[in-house]
Amino acid sequence: MTRLEPAVALVCGAGSLPYAIADAAVQRGRTVVLFAIKGWADPERVPRYRHHWVTLGKFGRWRALAREEGCRQVVLIGGLVRPALGDIGLDWRTLRILPRLARCYRGGDNRLLSGIAEILEQDGFEVVSAQELAPDILVPRGAVGGVPPRATDLADIDRGLAVLAALGPFDIGQAVVVCDGRVLGIEAAEGTDQLLGRIAALRADGRVATPRGRGVLIKAPKRGQDRRFDLPAIGPATLSGVIAAGLGGIAVLAEAAVMAEPQQLIRAADAAGVFVLGIEPTGAHPR
Amino acid sequence: MTRLEPAVALVCGAGSLPYAIADAAVQRGRTVVLFAIKGWADPERVPRYRHHWVTLGKFGRWRALAREEGCRQVVLIGGLVRPALGDIGLDWRTLRILPRLARCYRGGDNRLLSGIAEILEQDGFEVVSAQELAPDILVPRGAVGGVPPRATDLADIDRGLAVLAALGPFDIGQAVVVCDGRVLGIEAAEGTDQLLGRIAALRADGRVATPRGRGVLIKAPKRGQDRRFDLPAIGPATLSGVIAAGLGGIAVLAEAAVMAEPQQLIRAADAAGVFVLGIEPTGAHPR
Numbered sequence: 001m002t003r004l005e006p007a008v009a010l011v012c013g014a015g016s017l018p019y020a021i022a023d024a025a026v027q028r029g030r031t032v033v034l035f036a037i038k039g040w041a042d043p044e045r046v047p048r049y050r051h052h053w054v055t056l057g058k059f060g061r062w063r064a065l066a067r068e069e070g071c072r073q074v075v076l077i078g079g080l081v082r083p084a085l086g087d088i089g090l091d092w093r094t095l096r097i098l099p100r101l102a103r104c105y106r107g108g109d110n111r112l113l114s115g116i117a118e119i120l121e122q123d124g125f126e127v128v129s130a131q132e133l134a135p136d137i138l139v140p141r142g143a144v145g146g147v148p149p150r151a152t153d154l155a156d157i158d159r160g161l162a163v164l165a166a167l168g169p170f171d172i173g174q175a176v177v178v179c180d181g182r183v184l185g186i187e188a189a190e191g192t193d194q195l196l197g198r199i200a201a202l203r204a205d206g207r208v209a210t211p212r213g214r215g216v217l218i219k220a221p222k223r224g225q226d227r228r229f230d231l232p233a234i235g236p237a238t239l240s241g242v243i244a245a246g247l248g249g250i251a252v253l254a255e256a257a258v259m260a261e262p263q264q265l266i267r268a269a270d271a272a273g274v275f276v277l278g279i280e281p282t283g284a285h286p287r
Numbered sequence: 288m289t290r291l292e293p294a295v296a297l298v299c300g301a302g303s304l305p306y307a308i309a310d311a312a313v314q315r316g317r318t319v320v321l322f323a324i325k326g327w328a329d330p331e332r333v334p335r336y337r338h339h340w341v342t343l344g345k346f347g348r349w350r351a352l353a354r355e356e357g358c359r360q361v362v363l364i365g366g367l368v369r370p371a372l373g374d375i376g377l378d379w380r381t382l383r384i385l386p387r388l389a390r391c392y393r394g395g396d397n398r399l400l401s402g403i404a405e406i407l408e409q410d411g412f413e414v415v416s417a418q419e420l421a422p423d424i425l426v427p428r429g430a431v432g433g434v435p436p437r438a439t440d441l442a443d444i445d446r447g448l449a450v451l452a453a454l455g456p457f458d459i460g461q462a463v464v465v466c467d468g469r470v471l472g473i474e475a476a477e478g479t480d481q482l483l484g485r486i487a488a489l490r491a492d493g494r495v496a497t498p499r500g501r502g503v504l505i506k507a508p509k510r511g512q513d514r515r516f517d518l519p520a521i522g523p524a525t526l527s528g529v530i531a532a533g534l535g536g537i538a539v540l541a542e543a544a545v546m547a548e549p550q551q552l553i554r555a556a557d558a559a560g561v562f563v564l565g566i567e568p569t570g571a572h573p574r
Binding site for chain 2: 159162163166167169170171172173177182183184185186188189190194198202207208
């Protein structure tokens with residue numbers, strides 16, 4: 001049997017998305033090697049795959065392992081919180097690229113990830129997107145699941161998209177919560193789960209007093225962001241957060257957001273009466 | 288002795304700002320009557336002034352009392368969380384204006400407050416700003432206190448102002464936290480104290496890993512907002528939040544933000560090495 005495509009290195013942070021992508025890639029006949037980041041990747045799930053545990057700051061060791069495994073393509077996937085540069089134990093190769101890394105640290109996540117991708121490519125790797133490896137994880141256009149959005153939801157979605165478009169130049173969050181025309185929360189460094197937790201808390205202490213089942217979580221990529229990584233993602237934790245926050249649904253830009261464990265997500269959303277919508281791309285939010 | 292100016296009705300929500308304004312107005316020779324909103328105004332401080340306790344939704348009673356007291360001018364001041372319309376016990380007059388109120392509920396705080404002001408003015412009251420009554424509470428231009436901002440702080444302030452300008456059309460929050468060029472948090476419905484609490488939590492769990500003493504809280508009015516009410520405010524609680532979040536300073540648009548208890552605030556800021564800056568107005572953020 002001829003190996004048509006080289007192995008792909010999946011650098012895994014937190015969350016369930018890395019395993020959904022690994023499974024989908026294997027199903028498509030790819031050879032996958034997980035490089036699981038200590039402290040972030042799930043120690044329960046990693047051992048089911050061919051893998052190496054790696055440490056942030058040991059870039060030289062990672063590069064040697066990836067070459068040994070014959071990986072030419074690299075996918076960066078899953079949550080990762082930027083540690084203080086001074087807290088990372090650095091190997092020699094990492095020290096050499098440190099000035100460039102430090103420059104990427106000034107700014108948002110997209111800048112940091114683009115900087116890392118550039119360094120990888122100068123070393124001869126090809127950085128590819130998770131969706132290239134596993135196109136099935138992209139959220140399609142239209143209602144996903146059986147609950148449709150209402151007209152007020154569509155108005156809230158438009159407003160949310162306008163807010164995200166306005167924030168595009170600043171490399172900030174990709175998520176916003178809008179209810180009855182009022183912007184309740186905007187994601188910055190805290191992430192979507194915390195944003196949703198905040199809305200639930202505002203509701204609990206009476207500061208958000210709209211009836212349950214109204215309001216939408218809207219997610220879209222940043223304008224001009226490198227879509228090879230850090231696409232907006234939704235998964236079971238997102239849905240739980242939306243339900244706890246008393247919102248009516250989730251809307252993400254179609255074909256520009258990824259869904260971990262889609263079957264489970266759709267079943268749970270339908271059961272809770274929460275809509276999940278893939279928004280048609282527009283001028284401000286192109287494909 | 289002739290009374291030159293009619294009494295002014297101070298409708299008081301939460302926080303210490305209403306009393307700072309009442310004191311300043313009395314010192315300028317004005318007669319002040321507090322209309323303290325039950326559940327929001329401070330029951331310890333209200334009784335020191337001529338006052339009536341009022342309930343949200345009893346607009347007819349408020350109007351009768353304000354006329355009886357000879358109040359022609361009204362100031363709306365202090366924090367107030369919008370309750371569910373259905374939770375408010377309504378009197379007859381309020382029921383009549385309810386359709387208009389309900390429309391104002393769809394949208395941000397500025398829209399709601401502008402709507403209420405319009406209703407008051409149709410009833411013959413003049414809605415004036417807190418700063419007209421007490422100009423001393425406006426934050427002046429330049430460094431307030433003894434700690435100057437550094438060059439990196441000024442860059443963060445510019446970025447924060449740009450984010451607030453971009454959000455201007457959406458009637459959202461007036462505050463943002465920027466550190467080393469990265470936008471850490473944006474205020475929406477949760478208010479500044481919670482925004483700062485979130486940054487402190489992100490720092491505690493390692494998600495913000497910059498050294499303490501870096502980063503700025505930036506506040507400015509919304510573009511086109513009615514500056515008669517809800518100007519950005521800073522006070523002792525803001526300073527405590529900034530210190531707990533490990534930030535380097537506070538920057539507000541000069542002459543467009545108010546400061547409760549300025550002497551205390553400046554003393555405490557100097558002691559903590561935190562700068563407080565009145566930003567020069569610009570095109571995007573005019574006077």
